[in-house]
Amino acid sequence: MKKLTIKPVTRVEGHGQIEIFANKDEISRVNFSMLDYRGIEKILIGKKFSEIPSLVSKVCGFCSAAHIVASCKAFENILDIEPTYASTLLRQLIMIGEIITNHMIHFTYMVLPDFFNLASASQENDVKTNQSEIFVKASKLIKIGKNLVEIVGGRAVQPVSIIIGGMSKSLTDKEISLLKKNLKSGVATAKFFLKFVQDVLEKIDGTKKMFELQSPLYMGLQKDGAYSFYDGSLKITDDERETLATFDVNDYDEFIVDNRINASNFTPSRTLKKELNLLVGPLARYHIINEYGIYEVHEILKDFQKWDKSILFSNALRLIEILVCLYKGLLILDNKELAKEQPVFSTSSKIKYENAFSAVEAPRGTLIHNYKVNENMVVEDARIYVPTELNIFSIHEILNRTCKEEFTKNKSLETVQETAKIVVRSFDPCISCSSVTLQKAHRL
Amino acid sequence: MKPKLLITSLTSCNGCITSIIELEIFPEFLESVDFIFFPLIEDKDNIDNCDIALIEGCITKEEQKEEVLEIRKKAKKVIALGTCAIFGGITSLSDEIESIPINEIIEIDGFIPGCPTPTEFLGSSLMALLNGEKIKLSPKNLCSECDLRPDSGVKSKIKIDKLIPEKIPFECFLHENVLCLGPITRAGCKAKCLKANIPCEGCMGPILADFMSNMVNFFSSIEVSEDIKISEEIYSKFTHPKSFVKTV
Ligand code: SF4
Ligand code: SF4
Numbered sequence: 254m255k256k257l258t259i260k261p262v263t264r265v266e267g268h269g270q271i272e273i274f275a276n277k278d279e280i281s282r283v284n285f286s287m288l289d290y291r292g293i294e295k296i297l298i299g300k301k302f303s304e305i306p307s308l309v310s311k312v313c314g315f316c317s318a319a320h321i322v323a324s325c326k327a328f329e330n331i332l333d334i335e336p337t338y339a340s341t342l343l344r345q346l347i348m349i350g351e352i353i354t355n356h357m358i359h360f361t362y363m364v365l366p367d368f369f370n371l372a373s374a375s376q377e378n379d380v381k382t383n384q385s386e387i388f389v390k391a392s393k394l395i396k397i398g399k400n401l402v403e404i405v406g407g408r409a410v411q412p413v414s415i416i417i418g419g420m421s422k423s424l425t426d427k428e429i430s431l432l433k434k435n436l437k438s439g440v441a442t443a444k445f446f447l448k449f450v451q452d453v454l455e456k457i458d459g460t461k462k463m464f465e466l467q468s469p470l471y472m473g474l475q476k477d478g479a480y481s482f483y484d485g486s487l488k489i490t491d492d493e494r495e496t497l498a499t500f501d502v503n504d505y506d507e508f509i510v511d512n513r514i515n516a517s518n519f520t521p522s523r524t525l526k527k528e529l530n531l532l533v534g535p536l537a538r539y540h541i542i543n544e545y546g547i548y549e550v551h552e553i554l555k556d557f558q559k560w561d562k563s564i565l566f567s568n569a570l571r572l573i574e575i576l577v578c579l580y581k582g583l584l585i586l587d588n589k590e591l592a593k594e595q596p597v598f599s600t601s602s603k604i605k606y607e608n609a610f611s612a613v614e615a616p617r618g619t620l621i622h623n624y625k626v627n628e629n630m631v632v633e634d635a636r637i638y639v640p641t642e643l644n645i646f647s648i649h650e651i652l653n654r655t656c657k658e659e660f661t662k663n664k665s666l667e668t669v670q671e672t673a674k675i676v677v678r679s680f681d682p683c684i685s686c687s688s689v690t691l692q693k694a695h696r697l
Numbered sequence: 698m699k700p701k702l703l704i705t706s707l708t709s710c711n712g713c714i715t716s717i718i719e720l721e722i723f724p725e726f727l728e729s730v731d732f733i734f735f736p737l738i739e740d741k742d743n744i745d746n747c748d749i750a751l752i753e754g755c756i757t758k759e760e761q762k763e764e765v766l767e768i769r770k771k772a773k774k775v776i777a778l779g780t781c782a783i784f785g786g787i788t789s790l791s792d793e794i795e796s797i798p799i800n801e802i803i804e805i806d807g808f809i810p811g812c813p814t815p816t817e818f819l820g821s822s823l824m825a826l827l828n829g830e831k832i833k834l835s836p837k838n839l840c841s842e843c844d845l846r847p848d849s850g851v852k853s854k855i856k857i858d859k860l861i862p863e864k865i866p867f868e869c870f871l872h873e874n875v876l877c878l879g880p881i882t883r884a885g886c887k888a889k890c891l892k893a894n895i896p897c898e899g900c901m902g903p904i905l906a907d908f909m910s911n912m913v914n915f916f917s918s919i920e921v922s923e924d925i926k927i928s929e930e931i932y933s934k935f936t937h938p939k940s941f942v943k944t945v
Contacts, residue, residue, distance in 0.1 A: 263736045266711060290757075291708060296790045303861045304930050307898065311787040314712020314813060358718055362738035392724045399719045403816070407893025409719055410712045410813045414893040416861065421894040596894055598863050685711050 254281070259670055260288075262677060264363040266315055267684020271673050273656065273666070280660045280669065283653050285677055287641070289688035297635040302328055302626055303417060305635075309622075310411040312637065313685040315358075317411040318351040318402065319615035320637075320686075322483070323622040326611035328417045330503070331626060333605035339594035340420045342585045345483050346432075347406045347415065348613070349578040349585075352482065353398030353439070355616035356535075356571035359681050360446070361391040364568050367675050368453045387449070390442050394575065397439045401582065404428050418599020429586055436582045443576040444553075450569045451556055457565075464564045464655055464676055468492045469647050470529045471537035472509075474614045478543040480577060482614035488541045491529075492562065502612040505621060530646040533618030534680065535570035545577045564651060564679040571681075602630060615640055617683050639686035652676050700827060701747040703734040703772060707761045708788060708796065709754030711737075712813035713779035717751075720820050729827065746771050749826055751809075753778040755785050755937070756797040769803040776826065777805050780812035784902055785937025787812070790930060796937045807832045812900035812935055815886035838904060839879040839897050842888040845869050855919040860928070862894065870896045876925060881911040900935055908936040 259271040268288040274281045293312050297305055305328065309320040322344055329336065336344075365387070399409045406412020407422055414422040424432075468491065476485030489498045489508070500508050509531070539561065545551065550573060557573075560566040585591065610623045618640030625634040652673060659672045706714055714737060717723065733745045744764070750772035756762055769775055777783040777799055785796040799805065809822045809832060822832045835841075845866055859875045870877035870891075877896035879888075883904045890897055903911045912932055925931065 261736045261742060263740045263742060264738060266737065268706075289708060290794065291710075291788050292791050292793050293787070295793060296787070300930055301860070301928065304928070308787070308790075308930065308934070311710050311712070311812070314710040314715040317710070317712065354719060358715075362718065366740070388724050388727070392721075395719055395723075396721055407895065408813075408889050409816055410716050413890045413895045416895075421862070421865075422892075596865055598861075598865075685709070688708075 255666075257666060257670065259674065262674060264366070264674075264678055265682055265684065266359075266363075267682075267688070269677070269682065269684050271652075271670075271677065273669060273673065275660070275666060275669075278664075280653075280657045283649075283656045283673060285645075285648055285652055285673075285682075287682070287684040287687045289684050291685075291688040293689045294635050294637055297624075297632050300632050302331070302624070302630050302632055305624070305632060306415065306417065307413075309637070312639075312689055313683060314410055315355050315683060316351060316615045316617065316620075316686065318347045318406065318415070319613050319620050320622075321412065321415045322348060323611050323613045323615075323620050323637075324624075325415055325417045326484075326613070327609050327622045327624050330609035330611060331604055331606050331624065332417070332599075332602070334418055334599060336419045336599075337594070337597050339423070339588075339590045340597050341483065342588060342591050343405055343420045343423065343594070344415055346582060346585055347402050347412050348482055349582045350398045350401030350403075350405070352578050352616050353575050354395050354402070355398075356575050357391055357394045357398065359616075360568060360571055361388065361395070363678055363681070367678065368450075368568075390445060394439050394442050394446075397435045397579075400435055401432060404432060416598065419597025420594075421596050421598065423594040423596050424591060426592060429592060433583060433586045436579050436586070439579045440576065443572060443579060447553055447569065447572045447576065450572060454557070454560055454565065454569065458560070464651060464679065465562045466492075466532065466536075466564060466647065466651055467654065468529060469532040469537075469650075470497070471540040472531055472533050472643070473538040473541045473619055474612050475538075475542050480538065480542050480545045484613075487612055487619065490541050492540065494540060502610040502621065505610050505612075505623070530650050531643050532647045533640045533643045534567060535574060535618075536564065536567045537618060538574075538614060539566075539570050545573070547577050547580045550577055550580075564676065567679055567681070604628065604630065615686075617641065617681050617686070619643060620686075637689045639683065639689065641680070641682045641684070641687045644680055644682070648677065648680050648682065699729060699731045700749060701733050701745075702730045703744065703747045703750040703768065704732070704778075705734060705736065705744075705750070705752055705764070705768070707752065707754030707764070707782070707799070708757040708794075709779070709781045709786070711753070713753045713781075713809075713811075713819075716813045716816060716819055717778075717823070720816065720823075722820055722824075726823065744768060744771055748773050750775045751778045752776070752782050752799055755781045755788060756799060756802060757788060757794045762797075762802055765799050765803050774806040774826070775799075775803060776832070777808035779814050780810055780900055780902060780935045783808040783810055784908065784935050786935060789933045789935070789937040798937060810834075810883065810900075810902045811886060815889060815901075817887065818885045835884040836904060837884045839882040839884050839886070839888060839891075839901070842884045842886070843869075843879055843891045843897075844888070845891060856922075857919060857925060858922040860896075860925060860931075862896065865894050871919070876921070876931070878915075881915050898931075898934065902935065908932065 403409040621638040788796040878899035
């Protein structure tokens with residue numbers, strides 16, 4: 254038995270490791286493990302709940318807004334208060350900015366080099382020659398997202414204006430028109446990248462494996478069947494788009510088996526009694542919704558449909574989401590309520606429920622926060638389920654299957670290593686996020 | 698010749714490195730340096746000789762100690778990037794792991810504070826480093842950058858009983874009974890939180906000495922409600938060690 258270790262796995266967020274166990278003529282097992290532990294969940298215990306949003310903003314520097322919003326929403330459930338409509342619009346703007354920067358950074362710096370290789374291995378080098386033009390275009394989109402978070406959130410990373418009960422900052426007319434101009438200018442760039450990905454996928458198709466998933470359970474947040482990252486209910490579908498369950502996040506424990514306790518080899522649904530792997534993220538969001546709510550996007554999607562079970566399709570979907578978010582952001586900025594809004598602070602401190610959940614769609618997938626508080630408003634227990642934790646069994650399933658197939662075909666451990674890295678990167682795992690906890694699921 | 702750079706992260710949220718990637722000058726920055734190690738975006742996986750090493754995050758594992766010692770050997774200049782690296786950061790609140798700032802293990806040649814490091818300051822610090830200059834840290838406190846309180850200095854009769862404001866501040870937060878750590882925090886972020894109507898929680902760290910002694914002095918000059926005084930997160934959100942318990 255030979256063991257190959259890839260460490261660090263470059264071009265993923267955080268510290269990860271891939272181990273490949275090989276015999277002479279077959280791969281027996283491939284492991285992906287995350288090496289960081291920061292234990293933020295435990296840190297939250299004993300803290301006043303008003304401090305939690307600021308503390309959880311330091312779970313992950315990439316998707317801090319998703320964590321802040323999730324924690325605020327959970328405590329708003331606990332207090333049984335609702336932020337104003339315009340506050341929710343401002344929060345969504347921040348989340349839109351974060352989705353744009355996260356997806357674009359992942360695409361540009363973590364995926365693109367693989368795409369260049371995949372494409373040039375199959376055909377000529379024309380994509381490669383455009384590299385520097387592509388970096389400049391990508392940095393434009395990153396800047397649009399960053400400015401959005403910074404202007405609405407007060408800071409570009411770990412925004413501070415999202416507070417329990419509302420928003421501490423509103424937008425001036427000048428800021429609104431500046432942001433509109435910015436978002437508008439991003440549309441053409443997002444479309445350019447979509448065309449680019451389509452070209453690459455066409456080139457790879459047929460010559461390379463498309464890394465297809467084996468019937469996972471897709472889960473994500475949606476609102477009346479439409480794309481939603483801020484609120485709505487959770488939905489689980491199979492890969493025939495059959496809805497298996499729709500539920501409120503407060504019933505989370507009824508539907509999803511907690512692997513930290515149950516130590517099984519999959520993250521299944523308890524109620525559905527299906528022993529399948531859960532998948533969250535752009536691909537799951539695509540499968541659980543009927544519409545993104547933007548007509549033009551659905552026209553573009555038609556060109557991609559044939560790849561819709563391939564994990565590589567996630568890379569196109571991230572760009573689709575950037576486009577959707579640009580349009581959605583523009584709609585929000587046009588909303589008259591926004592201009593009238595004043596900052597909203599909450600003074601409520603009466604606890605209605607001692608235990609509450611919340612869910613948002615972080616850039617990498619469904620993010621669940623759950624808090625238990627005592628009558629002094631001190632946190633007694635905290636659970637944070639991050640997308641990468643929910644995905645871990647799907648990652649392993651496809652990682653093992655594709656690596657084994659690759660080895661049978663090529664007998665080259667080197668290509669197996671490359672394949673393993675491409676598969677892991679396509680999931681865009683977030684190891685900082687996953688470092689909130691260290692449980693069986695992470696160690697496999 | 699392009700300067701050789703290494704950027705790595707230890708135990709962190711990656712927020713400071715994210716801030717680098719999000720910099721407007723990042724594409725030009727990429728062109729003007731040679732990365733010998735930057736695992737987040739580069740495939741090279743060997744720590745090699747370099748001119749400047751930027752280290753984000755604190756040390757929580759033995760192998761990270763070895764890593765920073767190795768980097769110290771290979772790098773002409775080692776810079777601590779962000780509050781985790783220089784003070785220990787958020788994991789200082791943990792009972793399970795010990796967060797060791799890198800400067801406890803190796804000598805450093807400078808630091809860029811902030812949790813996360815504020816954009817403009819980060820950009821100008823990186824430029825300074827590339828030009829062979831020192832990072833310019835402000836000798837003033839944050840109040841000097843704050844519009845609510847241009848006069849700086851703590852006035853008498855301040856009574857603090859809130860951590861989160863309940864309305865937009867009309868004057869200095871301290872005069873509205875809300876704790877703001879501006880007076881004991883280094884300027885450099887352009888008072889970002891204050892501009893969003895949120896008091897400063899001190900992420901840039903103190904100008905002199907350690908967090909704790911500053912905090913103790915500050916709290917002895919104002920009146921602070923008991924429940925705030927005993928909130929561990931105010932003292933250790935950004936810093937190790939927990940030895941303040943003995944000092945307070
Ligand atoms: S200093 Fe703050 S933002 Fe930077 S890595 Fe540490 S926790 Fe993240
Ligand atoms: S105002 Fe204070 S907490 Fe906010 S970024 Fe500046 S130093 Fe950090």
